[in-house]
Amino acid sequence: MTVISTEAAQSALDPLELRRCLGSFVTGVTVMTVLDADGKPEGITANSFSSLSLDPPLIVWSLRLSSRSFNTYKNALHFAVNILAQDQMPVSNRFAASGVDRFEGVEYTPGIAGVPLIKGCVAYLECRLEASYPGGDHVLFVGRVERIHMNERQPLAYGGGGYLAVQQLTA
Ligand SMILES: Cc1cc2nc3c(=O)[nH]c(=O)nc-3n(C[C@H](O)[C@H](O)[C@H](O)COP(=O)(O)O)c2cc1C
DSSP: OOOOOHHHHHSOOOHHHHHHHHHTSOEEOEEEEEEOTTSOEEEEEESOOEEEETTTTEEEEEEETTOTTHHHHHHOSEEEEEEOBGGGHHHHHHTTOSSSOTTTTOOEEEOGGGOEEETTOSEEEEEEEEEEEEETTEEEEEEEEEEEEEOSOOBEEEETTEEEEOOOOOO
């Protein structure tokens, strides 16, 4: 067992080490989609997504306060969680890129309130914004799940600063 000394725990955290440490937690990859105030589709790659509650059905994700799309997400009543499939690494990179039209060439269908559902994903959770909470340099968005869809596909994973493939292990 590794015992963390009080001294070590009290010393200032190295931001790079913290990033590396947090990055060792493997997640899936989502694109959070909304319509902006003009009805234009917006999307951002996010791996901060997590389930929160089954009854009521709630999910949570966090967005950096400095994101250019911050106001769009803050004001959107509806958003969708698009859970990416293993072959959608280019989609993840595109929705994380700056200075590009992220939806150019991306096929999608309109979901509840016209929110885009990107084609080819593993699953979709269509949500209504339930609450938002401050979280340091991020804000936490809680969504109430109104509708779900699932496809038989392998999910894309992310960890250690890179994309990973998921492999089923037998117990
Ligand atoms: C795999 C991956 C996961 C990410 N997860 C988040 C996230 O959970 N929250 C967030 O604010 N940004 C996240 N980002 C960064 C955004 O996708 C985006 O690159 C960044 O916000 C800059 O664009 P913007 O100024 O348009 O927001 C992630 C990027 C990648 C590649």
